[in-house]
Amino acid sequence: MKILVLGGHGFVGRNVADVLRELRHEVTSLSRRDGLDLTDYESTEKHITDITPDLIVNCAAEVGSLNYVSMKAADIFDVNMRMLLNLYKAVKVGTPDAVIFNPVANCAFPGISEKYTESNLWDGSVHQSVFAYGNTRRMMIVLSETYSTQYGLRSINFFVPNMYGPYDSTDPNKAHALNALIGKVVKAQREGLGQLEVWGSGGAIREWLYAPDCARIFLQTAERLDEYGWDEPINIGQNYGLSVRELINIIVREARYEGAIVWNRSMPDGAPKKVMDDTRFHKQFPGFIFTDLVAGIRETIRYYESIYPF
Ligand SMILES: NC(=O)c1ccc[n+]([C@@H]2O[C@H](COP(=O)([O-])OP(=O)(O)OC[C@H]3O[C@@H](n4cnc5c(N)ncnc54)[C@H](OP(=O)(O)O)[C@@H]3O)[C@@H](O)[C@H]2O)c1
Incomplete structure (x- = not known):
């Protein structure tokens, strides 16, 4: 084709x-x-x-x-x-x-x-x-x-x-939310930064x-x-969301970052919650297995480590 x-x-x-x-x-x-x-x-x-x-x-x-x-x-x-x-x-x-x-x-x-x-x-x-x-x-x-x-x-x-995943832009204006977080944590870990600022309150729930x-x-x-x-x-729904705060905890652990996370609450969170109904998806793609979130984050950390410095 x-x-x-x-x-x-x-x-x-x-x-x-x-x-x-x-x-x-x-x-x-x-x-x-x-x-x-x-x-x-x-x-x-x-x-x-x-x-x-x-x-x-x-x-x-x-x-x-x-x-x-x-x-x-x-x-x-x-x-x-x-x-x-x-x-x-x-x-x-x-x-x-x-x-x-x-x-x-x-x-x-x-x-x-x-x-x-x-x-x-x-x-x-x-x-x-x-x-x-x-x-x-x-x-x-x-x-x-x-x-x-x-x-x-x-x-x-x-x-x-x-x-999220490999190949995103490293321009802070262009990078997508989860990739931007992963890139920031990888950079902070490599540079030994004592603390890292993350925008928003961490409360917004998103599906990834x-x-x-x-x-x-x-x-x-x-x-x-x-x-x-x-x-x-x-x-393309899994009917499953995680807060940005929970995500950061996974990224910090997987990237072995030891500094502190500081939440900048003056920046907007966007819509409070977004998850996708998965009924039609299951009818159309029965048996489709999504990549486990932690495994996907681990792969994406490896990608950012491979292109460091960025
Ligand atoms: N990323 C996500 O999380 C996500 C989630 C849901 C849906 N989507 C949708 O997926 C689509 C792609 O998003 P993305 O995240 O891959 O964006 P992206 O990384 O910014 O890529 C956009 C692509 O569009 C090309 N482009 C921009 N303006 C163009 C123009 N005038 N003529 C020809 N090509 C042009 C860019 O070309 P150059 O590379 O040459 O500059 C680039 O290759 C969007 O519709 C987005 O809404 C994305």
């Missing part, structure tokens, strides 16, 4: 491309650094038409920390909407039989919900801390549905919790997905496209 991974040099895209290549699919990774600019329609159409993939895994986005997406709210909305609008239009023109996989960040769900169920997506506004980015993620669902209705384009949408697990789910889906059940969005 000819697969195009958009944003294939980013955190999620690189994990996805690695796993898809293992199974000898013909995988092309494209992102800004290859000359593709999804904010530009001509560039988007040219690259899509040149490759004419059977499957597009859409891991391209302009995204970063909570602070980054709030400070740059207008740019985040503008750039991400243009990328999505150009992508769908170019697929319609250049490769209308291709299937598009969208990893939709779970910040698309209503900010007040504690448990995210696919059918409750529209039951309230996204959390204020992710107003711009979360609304662009909702538009992935709108684009999928409207392009399906009018042009017959096929998209498969996965709601995805926060991910090991990025290579997300990649394995995409691979399984790619190989079962003819089956039923892909028309509705699916949570």
Whole structure:
């Protein structure tokens, strides 16, 4: 199968491309650094038409920390909407039989919900801390549905919790929550820092997905496209959350950091709790075994140790 991974040099895209290549699919990774600019329609159409993939895994986005997406709210909305609008239009023109996989960040769900169920997506506004980015993620669902209705384009949408694992950016504005914590602790341990500041109160509860697990789910889906059940969005859910404080305890222990953790409560926590209902996931992926959180954190610590200093 000819697969195009958009944003294939980013955190999620690189994990996805690695796993898809293992199974000898013909995988092309494209992102800004290859000359593709999804904010530009001509560039988007040219690259899509040149490759004419059977499957597009859409891991391209302009995204970063909570602070980054709030400070740059207008740019985040503008750039991400243009990328999505150009992508769908170019697929319609250049490769209308291709299937598009969208990893939709779970910040698309209503900010007040504690448990995210696919059918409750529209039951309230996204959390204020992710107003711009979360609304662009909702538009992935709108684009999928409207392009399906009018042009017959096929998209498969996965709601995805926060991910962690290898290959994330080490830029503090860009690194994702758990990876940023792991990177900070590894750095502090290597540099023998006596104390380490962590933003927020530590009380926010989140569900965490090991990025290579997300990649394995995409691979399984790619190989079962003819089956039923892909028309509705699916949570990649485990219905299991852990507080940031509990996570820090695991990281500190696994990285053998001996300094103190200081919580900077002046920084926002974001939504208090986010866990994903896993009912539909179990129907669609019976028997799928997620990587144990401690084992995944251990692997990610090894990754950060291997790229130190960063
Ligand atoms: N990370 C998570 O925890 C998580 C969780 C749930 C869902 N997701 C979703 O997964 C997707 C990818 O996230 P990520 O964490 O992998 O982000 P990331 O590490 O920042 O990667 C984004 C990728 O998009 C590319 N890109 C940005 N602007 C572009 C443009 N104008 N034209 C072409 N490519 C462009 C980047 O290119 P360069 O590398 O060349 O700069 C990069 O490869 C997003 O939709 C995100 O919401 C992520």
